Every structure is written in structure tokens, then in C-alpha cells.
Amino acid sequence: MAEQQQRLQALSEEYQKLEGELQANIQSRQRLESQQQENKAVQKEFASLEDDANIYKLIGPVLLKQEKTEAIMAVDGRLEFIENEIKRVEKQIKDTQDKSEALRMEIIQIQSQQPGQGAQAQVAA
DSSP: HHHHHHHHHHHHHHHHHHHHHHHHHHHHHHHHHHHHHHHHHHHHHHHSSOOOOOOOEETTTTTEOOOOHHHHHHHHHHHHHHHHHHHHHHHHHHHHHHHHHHEEEEEEHHHHTTHHHHHHHHHHO
């Protein structure tokens, strides 16, 4: 019985750790989506510019003139990178959710094997 209790405690701690990782991954994905939206707005703005329009890039405290084609390529590259990162983070989220679900099912299985635990849990609630 004590062995099951220790196993249950270890699984619960691992489950909480996975939930923390999941939250961190979700926040990372939200940041990436925000960056993606910003870059798409810049891309849309570039599309509306004349070919000879002046584009400046902020590097530290200095604005440097940049060619339109170079600026477009930089934004396109950033968007591609962000999209790849979003895919990577989404895979991490899915993997973490799968692991979390498997742990949750194992915890439920162990709890159902412990006689009297369900009744005690209901009384405590």
C-alpha cells in the first residue's frame, strides 16, 4: 500500500511538472504568434509601398537606409523562421499533452485500486 502511495506521489509530481512545461510552451507559442502578426503587418505595408520608397532599418539608436528587396527578403525570412518555430512548439505542446494524459490515466488507475480512497476524497471535498 505504501508503495502505491509513493508511486502515486511521484506520478503527481511528474504530472505537475508536465503541466508547467505545457504552460511555458503555450506562452512561447503566443509570443511567436504575436511576432508573426507583426511581421505580416510589415509585409502588407511593404506590398503597398512604391518601388522607390525609402525604407529604414533601426539598428540600435541609428536608422539605416535599406533596399526594398532586401527588407522584403528579411521579413519573409523572419516569417518563415517564426512559422517553423510555431510548428516545433505545437509539436512540443502535443507531446506534452499526450504525456500528461497518459500520466493522468495512470494516476486514476492507481487511485481506483486503492480501497476507501474515493470515499475519503469525497468527504474531504
